[in-house]
Amino acid sequence: MIPGPTSPAQSPAPIWITDPxxxxxxxxxxxxxxxxxxxxxxxxTYWPQLALVQIAIERDGALQILLxxxxxxxxxxxxxxxxxxxxxxxxxxxxSEDLVAFKHACKAVPRPLFDTQxxxxxxxxxxxxxxQKLVEQITGVALAKGETRSDWLRxxxxxxxxxxAADDVxxxxxxxxxxxGMLGExxxxxxxxxxxxxxxxxxxxxxxxxxxxxxxxxxxxxxLDAQRRLVRLLRWREAHARDSDRPRSWILDNELAVALARTxxxxxxxxxxxxxxxxxxxxxxGDAIWRALATPLDDEADTPDxxxxxxxxxxxxxxxxxxVAARSAELGLPDGLLASRRYLEALLDHGEWPxxxxxxxxxxxxxSLAPLLVK
Numbered sequence: 623m624i625p626g627p628t629s630p631a632q633s634p635a636p637i638w639i640t641d642p643x644x645x646x647x648x649x650x651x652x653x654x655x656x657x658x659x660x661x662x663x664x665x666x667t668y669w670p671q672l673a674l675v676q677i678a679i680e681r682d683g684a685l686q687i688l689l690x691x692x693x694x695x696x697x698x699x700x701x702x703x704x705x706x707x708x709x710x711x712x713x714x715x716x717x718s719e720d721l722v723a724f725k726h727a728c729k730a731v732p733r734p735l736f737d738t739q740x741x742x743x744x745x746x747x748x749x750x751x752x753x754q755k756l757v758e759q760i761t762g763v764a765l766a767k768g769e770t771r772s773d774w775l776r777x778x779x780x781x782x783x784x785x786x787a788a789d790d791v792x793x794x795x796x797x798x799x800x801x802x803g804m805l806g807e808x809x810x811x812x813x814x815x816x817x818x819x820x821x822x823x824x825x826x827x828x829x830x831x832x833x834x835x836x837x838x839x840x841x842x843x844x845x846l847d848a849q850r851r852l853v854r855l856l857r858w859r860e861a862h863a864r865d866s867d868r869p870r871s872w873i874l875d876n877e878l879a880v881a882l883a884r885t886x887x888x889x890x891x892x893x894x895x896x897x898x899x900x901x902x903x904x905x906x907x908g909d910a911i912w913r914a915l916a917t918p919l920d921d922e923a924d925t926p927d928x929x930x931x932x933x934x935x936x937x938x939x940x941x942x943x944x945x946v947a948a949r950s951a952e953l954g955l956p957d958g959l960l961a962s963r964r965y966l967e968a969l970l971d972h973g974e975w976p977x978x979x980x981x982x983x984x985x986x987x988x989x990s991l992a993p994l995l996v997k
Contacts (some may be wrong), residue, residue, distance in 0.1 A: 623646060636687040637786040638674075642700035644645045645690060653679055655711040656704070657794030658732060661774040661787060668863045668870070670719060672727035673774035675701060678713075678791040683797065687788045692727055693777070702730040713777045713794045715739050715753045721825035731826045735818035738794065741801040744810050744817075749956030759910060760800050763788050830860050833920045833926055840880045841928040849929075850916060850922045852883035858914035864909075874911065875902050886915060930971055938994070943968045945990040953986065971994065 638739045639645050657678030659937070662670040675690040692698050704710065712732040714720060716739040725731050742756055743749040755767045772783050805811045834856040835841040835849055844852060861864075866873070870871055878900050887893040890912050895909075897903035946961050953960075960983055965976045973995065975984050 628765060636689045636784055638784075639688050639690045640694035642694075642696040642698065645688070645697065645700045645704075647680055647873065648677075648681070648686070648688060652709055654709075655680075655713055655736075655795070655796075655798070656774050657714045657791035658714050658717075658720075659790040660723050660792075661789075662719070662723045663771075663773070663775055664719075666869070667867045669726040669867055671724040671775065672698075672723045674779070674787055676787050676791045680795065685792070687785060687791060688788055691777075692795075693775075700729045701817055702728040705730040706734045706797075707718065710833055711736055713738065714800045715756070715790075715794070715797075718821060720827065720855075722823060725825055731822050733819075733822050734815070735822055736798055736800060736802070736814070737818055737821065738797045740804060741797075741814050743956050743959050744813055745804040745808065746954040746956070749959050753790065756797060760797050761793050762787070763793060810914050815980045816893070818929055820977070820981075830857055832921075836882070836926065838876060838928070843929070844880070844884055846925065846927055846929075848883045849927065850919070850925050851886060852879060853922060853925055854914050854917065854919055855879045855911070857919070858910070862910065871902075873904060873907070878903055881917060882911070926971075934967065934970070938970060939963065939967060941994050942970065942991060945994060946987065949987060949990050 627869065657676075659676045660672060661674040661676075662672050664670040672692045677688040677690060679686050679688065690697060690701065692701065701724075705712070705728060713736045714732070715737065717732070717735060717737055721731050735857060738754075738756060742751050742759075746933055747756075747759065749761070754767065758764050766789070772786075774783070802811070805814055833853065837853045838852075841849055841852055846890055855874065856879060857877065859870055863870045863873050882893075882896070887896055890908070893912050893915070894905070894908050896907050897908055942964060943963060946966065948958065950957060951961050961979055965978050967978065968976050971990070975988075978985065
């Protein structure tokens with residue numbers, strides 16, 4: 623257990639909130655920080671469906687936990703006001719998907735953020751540590767795991783669901799105090815703030831991924847013309863999935879997209895024949911798929927070749943990885959935190975530092991990597 627400041631007195635039972643006015647009473651005096659988490663469902667939709675919002679708040683030296691029902695009228699607007707208030711620090715654990723849920727439901731992304739998972743990595747504790755393990759590491763408290771696969775959209779929620787949800791924010795302040803102190807001693811508070819700003823900006827962005835084929839292994843074996851057709855299909859799929867709020871694979875699965883890109887049908891009828899023969903094909907979307915497949919993109923001449931991965935000098939990638947590992951060891955950081963293989967490959971292929979390696983990461987890595995990038 624990592625020693626930290628004494629936590630506020632044990633909180634009373636969580637408070638169920640369905641009235642925006644009731645929520646507002648807890649923020650009549652703005653707190654300096656809140657603990658924040660969500661429960662959401664994302665099985666049959668593109669966007670995560672916000673099902674519950676947990677807020678930890680300190681009042682008169684005591685911890686109170688609010689379980690806020692975003693399905694109740696007016697609640698998402700009330701939450702938006704809190705999320706957008708940059709005078710309130712939002713302490714969260716690995717919040718990327720929660721931020722997307724807030725963006726979709728409340729039209730607001732929480733700022734500023736303190737991500738306890740990332741803070742633990744920057745403090746040298748461990749990378750990617752789950753909430754329950756980190757709580758136990760810092761506080762010595764072992765949390766139950768019983769409701770990880772619950773239906774959070776049902777009402778009323780069960781007592782065990784409510785208790786599990788409350789536990790997700792109950793220890794955030796203790797972790798914040800301990801981790802913030804450690805980062806302060808290491809001089810890394812701004813590192814965390816820099817990454818948190820990037821995390822929030824990513825959640826706030828509605829831009830489609832420009833080159834979605836690059837992350838698909840099967841695209842590496844297509845010729846460049848087929849890759850361009852695949853980009854047409856994948857961009858269309860992403861836009862349609864967002865607009866219809868359906869999972870990408872329900873619109874067009876990867877296997878079929880690659881098959882259509884590799885060997886495009888001669889005409890609309892041939893496409894329909896191919897769709898009819900595929901068990902997961904969206905037969906009713908034939909016209910839209912045909913238009914997407916047959917319509918060149920304005921920028922497709924710039925399509926990067928995914929096949930370069932098969933031609934890449936693996937020894938050079940390994941040299942970059944070894945240099946990053948050595949620098950991570952010097953800084954006492956977990957493997958993978960400074961730079962993943964994906965970003966090193968992008969740096970090697972294009973000679974430009976990806977946005978994900980900007981700021982403190984580039985400052986930490988450039989002296990070691992620059993000599994290795996010279997051809």
